[in-house]
Amino acid sequence: MTPHxxxxxxxxxxxxxxxxxxxxxxxxxxxxxxxxxGVDTAVPEGVDRADLAAYCLMLGDDALVLAQRLAEWCSRAxxxxxxxxxxxxxxxxxxxxxxxxxxxxxxxxxxVPVLPPGSPAPPEDALAFFRDEPGFRNVRLVETxxxxxxxxxxxxxxxxxxxxxxxERLRGSRDPVLAAVAAKGVKEVAYHRDHAARWTVVLAQxxxxxxxxxxxxxxxxxxxRDELFTAHPVERRMARAGIGPDPADLRAPCAAVLEExxxxxxxxxxxxxxxxxxxGRAGRDGVHTEELGRLLAEMQSVARAHPLGSx
Numbered sequence: 204m205t206p207h208x209x210x211x212x213x214x215x216x217x218x219x220x221x222x223x224x225x226x227x228x229x230x231x232x233x234x235x236x237x238x239x240x241g242v243d244t245a246v247p248e249g250v251d252r253a254d255l256a257a258y259c260l261m262l263g264d265d266a267l268v269l270a271q272r273l274a275e276w277c278s279r280a281x282x283x284x285x286x287x288x289x290x291x292x293x294x295x296x297x298x299x300x301x302x303x304x305x306x307x308x309x310x311x312x313x314x315v316p317v318l319p320p321g322s323p324a325p326p327e328d329a330l331a332f333f334r335d336e337p338g339f340r341n342v343r344l345v346e347t348x349x350x351x352x353x354x355x356x357x358x359x360x361x362x363x364x365x366x367x368x369x370x371e372r373l374r375g376s377r378d379p380v381l382a383a384v385a386a387k388g389v390k391e392v393a394y395h396r397d398h399a400a401r402w403t404v405v406l407a408q409x410x411x412x413x414x415x416x417x418x419x420x421x422x423x424x425x426x427x428r429d430e431l432f433t434a435h436p437v438e439r440r441m442a443r444a445g446i447g448p449d450p451a452d453l454r455a456p457c458a459a460v461l462e463e464x465x466x467x468x469x470x471x472x473x474x475x476x477x478x479x480x481x482x483g484r485a486g487r488d489g490v491h492t493e494e495l496g497r498l499l500a501e502m503q504s505v506a507r508a509h510p511l512g513s514x
Contacts, residue, residue: 238387239302239380246310247377250444255378256311257340257437258447260330261487262369262381263303264341267331268495269362270296271502272349281352288398292359295391299384304330306380323513324506332506336496337489343478344427346486346495353406353413354420360399361424364460365431365453367392372448381446400464407468422473429477432457435487 246252273293280286308315308326315326316333324332344362349355370392373385406417432454434442442449465471484490506512 238383242379242383244306244309244380247379247446250378250446251440252310253314254437254440254444255446256307256314258441259303259307259310259381260314261340261435261437263300263307263330264339265345265362265366266296266303267300268339268341268498269345269359270294270300271498272345272347273355273359275349276355285352289355292395292398295388295395299388299391300331301327302380302384306378306384319510322510324510328506332503333510336491336499339486339491339495339499340489341486341491341495342427342430343486343492343495344424344430346492346498347424347427348494350420350423351416353416354423356399356402356406357417357420357424359395360403360464361428361431361461363392363396363399364457367396368453368456368460369448369450372453376447377445396460400467403464403470404468407470417468418470421470422475425473426475426478430485430487433485438487 246255270293273289273296276289277286280289304327305325308330312326314330316329318324318329318333322329344358347358367389370385370388374382374389376382376385403417406413408414432450434450438447438450441447461472478485481490
């Protein structure tokens with residue numbers, strides 16, 4: 204009897220899974236469609252390849268690092284449904300990170316860390332697991348420790364409101380790869396935003412303790428907001444080239460969405476200064492908080508211990 208023989212008395216419910224040896228569909232988040240299927244992956248004429256690679260690293264690292272943070276909630280969320288929801292959000296972000304890092308590697312192969320001969324790691328994995336902390340270009344918001352559930356919720360709210368505004372505009376990018384990733388990502392991040400907004404309102408209007416916690420979370424996370432809207436020179440050049448939006452143009456639409464959430468929750472953003480830059484540099488420049496180093500040490504440990512391993 205073959206594994207797919209439905210007439211046998213030992214039929215396995217896993218037969219359909221065992222018969223499929225193509226694991227590529229697991230690379231694209233919770234949906235199984237490759238967002239780049241049929242897309243012209245040639246770098247658009249006149250676009251600086253190094254700048255495009257750096258820009259893709261920025262967007263890919265944002266998604267990768269927050270995916271890792273959210274994965275830390277597995278088995279620790281306040282309820283089972285939320286455990287599943289946060290894991291799915293993390294998978295969505297991981298599915299966005301992979302093609303973005305692959306695009307960075309294609310645009311500028313010199314950005315990919317050199318691995319030992321015989322390593323089976325694809326370029327996007329090399330970028331994820333073999334760069335050191337200064338090589339990451341994510342905004343500092345995504346690397347912050349999870350804290351309690353309220354803090355993770357408010358962090359996800361700020362990030363997803365900003366990310367959705369970015370992806371909506373990125374759908375019109377001159378780069379077909381970025382446009383395709385954004386087209387799929389808009390649907391995913393719209394859910395992330397609504398999920399975080401609903402929980403923010405629930406916590407703010409719940410018990411005295413839940414309201415205290417969401418207020419403390421907003422106080423802790425709010426200083427990271429300015430970095431989202433401060434353009435790095437690469438982002439400015441990509442905006443002029445028609446590749447991506449100027450981050451400064453996202454501030455007003457994001458503020459409008461957040462105002463709706465604050466009104467529904469009965470909250471007001473705190474009047475606190477933005478997180479200080481270091482010598483004028485921040486996450487997009489490879490300057491991070493101590494928390495990123497600890498996150499990478501855990502995330503990269505197995506790959507670095509076994510650079511020739513196949514998974």
